[in-house]
Amino acid sequence: MEIKYIRFGKEGSNIDTGIAYMKGKNMMEYIWESFTYIFKDKNWKKKLVVGGVIGVIPILNISLLGYMADIITLIYEGKNNELPEFNIFSQFIKGLKISIVFFVYSILLFLLFCILFYILLTVILDIFSVTFNDDIFSVIIIVCFAISMLFMHIAFSHYIYTNKISSSFEFATLFRILKKIWVNILIFDIIYCIITGFLAIVIYIMAVLFFLTIILIPVAIWLWGAFYYYSCIVFGYFSGKVYLEGINKKSITMSPKVLPTNTVSNNSKDLDLLNSYLLEAKKLLPAALNDFQNNNLNDAIKKWDKSLEYYKKAEKIAKSMEDEELISSLNNKIKSVVHNILDAKIKLVSDKIEGIGYDKGNIERNKCH
Secondary structure, eight states: OOOOOOOBTTTTBBHHHHHHHHTTOOHHHHHHHHHHGGGGSTTHHHHHHHHHHHHTSTTGGGHHHHHHHHHHHHHHTTOOSOOOOOOHHHHHHHHHHHHHHHHHHHHHHHHHHHHHHHHHHHHHHHHTTOOOOHHHHHHHHHHHHHHHHHHHHHHHHHHHHHTOGGGGGOHHHHHHHHHHHHHHHHHHHHHHHHHHHHHHHHHHHHHHHHHTSGGGHHHHHHHHHHHHHHHHHHHHHHHHHHHHHHHTTOOOOSOGGGSOHHHHHTHHHHHHHHHHHHHHHHHHHHHHHHHHHTTOHHHHHHHHHHHHHHHHHHHHHHHHTTOHHHHHHHHHHHHHHHHHHHHHHHHHHHHHHHHHHHHHHHHHHHHHO
């Protein structure tokens, strides 16, 4: 008997929850949340201290790239109010792989765009009989760098999502995602550079002042590590959010006016509740499947019934938000859970019938004796 085990998005991730959280938010909210995300974790002060220490230790600070990947993973799972825990060894290995792969990737990508753009621009200049000079060369470099950064955003997030290095070279897929959200990424990059640049100046001034007092020199050094740690958090949060928006085929809007009124007004409370229901439903599914496989049918049915209850509550919220795509997704999940419950009940009845038949056979044999 086949059991349909429901998964969210790619295997092992709660992608629907992440997407659900994004409904009804505009782009500027995402950007603002990227810079304030760190403060949502109840242990953010402790993690900032630890992250700052790691950030100033050469080589070891590569682990913060792995930490950033873990942030993106949390966003994919719909966990928007917590920072990853530090697991320095695994995050270092992950960060080392990321740094090597994307260092080579960025160089190749940049050179590719430079060559293509140079050829295109040369043809255009030749048509209009314009002389190639240093200013035009500078434009080529700037444009190619900007395009490369846009692709790097998506390639990095796509790699974390698929967990395959080869996915970074799926240019058709990357382009399809990028064309929906490239403006959002570009605006974020500009704001990110401005804010982090301002913070760098402030930290530099503070560090200089601290260096004047010998006892505060460690604090001055730590500030740069904390700055690096914070930058990774901001970049990771937005990368995860904007990627989800890209694969969900919905553009992040510049103004909430284009969104349904009830979606905007009920945004925070309803979406948090929706995420909660989806997470609770997800937790029950593997346990129910395990019970079914071990022939603990009554326990499996109870767990599936409970997950069905959560899905129906989530569906009610989705209907109030008038989100047809989410409603359709939840309907499919509800049907699958109902199918699983029905299969389990049929098997339960079948086992009882077989048990009755077995008992009758024993009775007949006893009579013969």
